[in-house]
Amino acid sequence: MAWPNLLRLVYRNIRVNTDAGSLIILVGLPAMYLVFFGFGFQSVASGADPGLGGGYLRFLGPGIMSFQAVMAGTVGGSMLWADRRWGMLAQLLVGPFTRLQYLLGIMVTSLLFGLVGALVMLGASAVLLGGALPGVLAVLAMLGVISLGSLFFGSLMLLISALVKSNNAYNSIQILVLFLVNFASTVFYPLSPQLPGVLKVLFLVNPLTYIANNVRGVYLSSLNGTDLLELGVLAAETVVLLYLASRAYLRSSLSLD
Numbered sequence: 001m002a003w004p005n006l007l008r009l010v011y012r013n014i015r016v017n018t019d020a021g022s023l024i025i026l027v028g029l030p031a032m033y034l035v036f037f038g039f040g041f042q043s044v045a046s047g048a049d050p051g052l053g054g055g056y057l058r059f060l061g062p063g064i065m066s067f068q069a070v071m072a073g074t075v076g077g078s079m080l081w082a083d084r085r086w087g088m089l090a091q092l093l094v095g096p097f098t099r100l101q102y103l104l105g106i107m108v109t110s111l112l113f114g115l116v117g118a119l120v121m122l123g124a125s126a127v128l129l130g131g132a133l134p135g136v137l138a139v140l141a142m143l144g145v146i147s148l149g150s151l152f153f154g155s156l157m158l159l160i161s162a163l164v165k166s167n168n169a170y171n172s173i174q175i176l177v178l179f180l181v182n183f184a185s186t187v188f189y190p191l192s193p194q195l196p197g198v199l200k201v202l203f204l205v206n207p208l209t210y211i212a213n214n215v216r217g218v219y220l221s222s223l224n225g226t227d228l229l230e231l232g233v234l235a236a237e238t239v240v241l242l243y244l245a246s247r248a249y250l251r252s253s254l255s256l257d
Contacts, residue, residue, distance in 0.1 A: 005098075006101050006104055009092075009097060009101060009102060010105050010112070012105075013079055014109060014112070016079070017109070017113070025071075026072075026075070026113060026117060029071070030064050030067055030071060030117065031120075031124055033060075033064055033067070033188075034061065034121060034124055035128070037060060037188060038056060038057045038060050038061075038128060039057075041056055041060075042056045042057060055129075057128055058129060058220065059190075059216070059220075060187075060188065061121065061122070061124075061128075061129070061219070062125075062142070062212065062215045062216035062218075062219040062220070063185075063186065063187035063212045063215075064125070064187065065121045065125070065142065065146065065219075066149065066208060066212040066215045067182060067187050067208070067212075068114050068117035068118045068121060069118075069146050069149030069150045069152070069153055069208070069211055070149075070178060070181055070182065070208060072111070072113040072114030072117060072150040072153065073110055073153025073154040073157045074153075074157055074174060074178070075109060075110050075113050075154075076106040076107060076154040076158050077154070077156075077157025077158055077160055077161040077170075078174075080161040080162065081161040081164075081170055084254065084255055087255045089102065090254040090255050099250060103158075103246060103249055103250075106154070106158065107154055107155075107158075110150050110154035111147055111151065111154070114146050114149065114150030115143055115146065115150070118143060118146045119143075122134075122139070122142075134219060138218050138219065138221075141218045142218050142219060145211055145215050145218070145231065146211065146215065148231075148234060148238055149207070149211040149234070151242060152207055153181075153207075155242040155244075156177070156245070157174065158248075158249060159241065159245040159249075160173055160174065162245065162249045162251075162252040163252075180206075181206055181207070182208065184199065184206050185206045185208040186212045186213055186216075187208060187212050191204075191209070207234055207237060210233060210234045211234065213226075213227050213230055214228075214231050
């Protein structure tokens with residue numbers, strides 16, 4: 001009975017998060033980044049850095065694909081927060097579902113949103129560039145990195161939603177995390193030696209930088225040893241964060257009332 005229950009929870013989570021408003025945020029926002037930033041900064045950025053020599057859109061496309069891991073992570077955190085706030089988690093656990101199944105349902109949902117969102121951005125990048133898609137192995141490698149990133153940020157948002165009890169505090173923390181990891185990463189621009197020291201540190205410790213570097217390395221066929229080392233660090237961080245998030249979730253109350 002475990003697998004049918006898990007699939008029912010995943011289906012329920014997808015239904016809840018595929019209304020028009022949610023899709024605008026999950027897919028529309030990254031798409032707007034791709035279009036407006038891509039064309040808006042193309043003429044400025046193309047000749048500014050050797051890493052952008054192939055065109056800013058080619059640089060930005062893999063970055064926006066990577067950002068889908070963060071957007072997918074917000075799905076899991078928001079689901080747990082809303083279910084606890086409105087008492088839905090307690091109602092679900094009265095039925096045939098267990099706490100572990102609910103947790104797995106959230107993580108699988110985050111993973112699916114990350115993968116689907118990345119594929120949509122990959123298709124949008126191909127349309128804007130007027131070029132062919134990468135090979136099947138390259139696409140699978142990029143999706144593998146984004147899967148790992150989705151698990152990392154899904155665990156992070158799950159940990160936050162399990163610990164925070166104020167609606168305003170949760171929303172504020174989520175917005176701050178989105179802003180910080182997005183713009184203090186290599187999603188929109190390469191790591192430059194001219195960056196101030198504090199910003200450089202933020203870039204170097206930001207997991208989204210590791211995701212973007214690896215996805216871009218596969219996309220542009222420029223993957224190197226440093227990228228692979230970053231991927232290993234990301235994998236270790238994901239395991240630790242997933243453990244902490246699971247512990248916090250299992251110890252948290254079923255309702256915020």
